[in-house]
Amino acid sequence: MALHKREDIRDELLDDIYGSADLSVKFPKFKFPKDEHIPRDAYSAIHDELMLDGNARQNLATFCTTWWEPEVQQLMDECVDKNMIDKDEYPQTAEVERRCVHMLADLWNSPESAHTIGCSTTGSSEAAMLGGLALKWRWRKRRQAEGKPTDKPNLVTGPVQICWPKFCRYWDVELREIPMEGDRLIMTPEEVLKRCDDNTIGVVPTLGVTFTGQYEPVKAVSDALDQLQSEQGLDIPIHVDAASGGFLAPFVNPDLEWDFRLPRVKSINASGHKFGLAPLGVGWAVWRDIDDLDEDLIFNVNYLGGDVPTFALNFSRPGGQIIAQYYNFLRLGKEGYRKIQQACYDTAKYLAKAIEQMGIFELIHDGEGGIPAVSWKLKEDTDVGFTLYDLADRLRTRGWLVPAYSMLPNCTDLVIQRILVRHGFSHDLGSLLLDDIRHSIAYFDKHPVSKPLSESEAGSYNHSGR
Numbered sequence: 001m002a003l004h005k006r007e008d009i010r011d012e013l014l015d016d017i018y019g020s021a022d023l024s025v026k027f028p029k030f031k032f033p034k035d036e037h038i039p040r041d042a043y044s045a046i047h048d049e050l051m052l053d054g055n056a057r058q059n060l061a062t063f064c065t066t067w068w069e070p071e072v073q074q075l076m077d078e079c080v081d082k083n084m085i086d087k088d089e090y091p092q093t094a095e096v097e098r099r100c101v102h103m104l105a106d107l108w109n110s111p112e113s114a115h116t117i118g119c120s121t122t123g124s125s126e127a128a129m130l131g132g133l134a135l136k137w138r139w140r141k142r143r144q145a146e147g148k149p150t151d152k153p154n155l156v157t158g159p160v161q162i163c164w165p166k167f168c169r170y171w172d173v174e175l176r177e178i179p180m181e182g183d184r185l186i187m188t189p190e191e192v193l194k195r196c197d198d199n200t201i202g203v204v205p206t207l208g209v210t211f212t213g214q215y216e217p218v219k220a221v222s223d224a225l226d227q228l229q230s231e232q233g234l235d236i237p238i239h240v241d242a243a244s245g246g247f248l249a250p251f252v253n254p255d256l257e258w259d260f261r262l263p264r265v266k267s268i269n270a271s272g273h274k275f276g277l278a279p280l281g282v283g284w285a286v287w288r289d290i291d292d293l294d295e296d297l298i299f300n301v302n303y304l305g306g307d308v309p310t311f312a313l314n315f316s317r318p319g320g321q322i323i324a325q326y327y328n329f330l331r332l333g334k335e336g337y338r339k340i341q342q343a344c345y346d347t348a349k350y351l352a353k354a355i356e357q358m359g360i361f362e363l364i365h366d367g368e369g370g371i372p373a374v375s376w377k378l379k380e381d382t383d384v385g386f387t388l389y390d391l392a393d394r395l396r397t398r399g400w401l402v403p404a405y406s407m408l409p410n411c412t413d414l415v416i417q418r419i420l421v422r423h424g425f426s427h428d429l430g431s432l433l434l435d436d437i438r439h440s441i442a443y444f445d446k447h448p449v450s451k452p453l454s455e456s457e458a459g460s461y462n463h464s465g466r
């Protein structure tokens with residue numbers, strides 16, 4: 001009987017995956033599949049399709065973690081079933097999240113006297129929403145108490161990542177974004193002050209501007225706002241978007257004052273999955289003091305007989321990223337992070353120098369005064385027979401993803417290319433990339449492809465803040 005049955009399914013047992021009936025058909029793409037398939041066959045079909053994605057380690061566009069230690073992978077596997085919102089069921093995961101918040105408050109120099117509060121998020125975008133909401137609530141409460149209108153809040157930023165226009169549109173706040181102008185690609189105190197009034201809920205400097213990698217001058221802006229307060233009585237808080245810089249400056253430029261050392265800085269967001277070195281899916285928001293976060297925004301969850309305050313846009317969320325973040329904190333400490341980030345800066349410097357020496361590019365950022373990234377443009381009035389878009393295409397033939405993009409609306413004729421140097425992008429890999437850039441230029445020398453782009457062809461605002 002059993003033998004017979006085996007005979008019946010013999011075909012299936014012997015099938016090679018690619019000789020199977022399952023893989024001799026085209027899988028449905030847009031209609032819900034009718035039939036079932038054997039796991040290994042379905043897996044192979046999907047696994048193979050994913051080959052067509054770019055190789056993450058060669059993706060020099062992303063800010064996000066693409067290399068981690070095997071222990072991180074192991075912890076992620078162990079946590080695949082943990083929901084971080086179930087504080088009752090997984091009290092230690094909740095505890096680990098809380099410890100991370102305290103460690104970050106400490107790293108960002110929260111004063112001893114402050115009752116720091118904070119939370120994990122899915123990334124800096126969610127953290128920015130929470131930071132923005134806290135600013136809006138605080139401003140509205142104060143205006144209401146003064147009997148003043150609350151219908152026209154505004155937020156002042158430099159050239160920001162897309163999460164801030166999103167915050168402003170979703171929550172009805174006017175965005176006063178300082179446009180880039182000529183060589184000035186970031187905010188300055190003067191430009192900030194021009195846009196502040198008594199409806200300004202806050203100013204958001206970015207520590208590591210998406211487009212170029214530069215740090216905005218948080219301390220100078222804070223000083224200017226102090227001056228404004230002493231002259232006009234306007235008390236405007238700062239939220240720092242430290243998506244990248246929050247995990248760089250404390251280790252590599254500990255003397256740079258951008259964090260809670262400045263009393264005006266009321267909240268900070270950072271992406272754990274960028275230079276925090278955690279796998280994708282974790283960010284952090286930390287407030288200077290519990291008073292900076294209106295209690296109306298906090299929901300209390302019953303937890304082991306007590307109340308756990310939560311502030312989040314999501315409910316269920318994976319816990320592994322938070323655990324992996326904690327692993328990095330314990331495993332690396334300040335010294336470990338410093339060594340990793342310094343290696344990235346050194347590689348960025350090396351790349352920047354070599355790219356400049358090629359003679360046809362002008363550097364915009366080489367890592368100095370910002371994040372470990374290199375950005376450049378073609379020198380003006382050079383006729384090299386290719387655009388940066390062409391170079392990006394050519395590098396793609398070797399698997400390198402080095403985006404070219406145009407700048408903000410009033411700067412669209414400025415096309416730049418940018419490389420993020422992250423954990424795992426070694427000096428040696430960098431030297432191989434440089435070889436490929438040189439080979440590409442030599443190729444275009446023989447086979448020129450493009451005239452310079454006209455303004456309309458240069459494309460519009462590309463939010464490549466990834």
Ligand SMILES: *Cc1c(COP(=O)(O)O)cnc(C)c1O
Pocket residue numbers: 063122123124125126128161163206207208209210241242243244271283465466
């Ligand atoms: C990446 C980035 C964001 C968005 O962060 P996510 O973690 O991707 O949600 C916001 N601001 C800045 C400055 C960034 O670099």
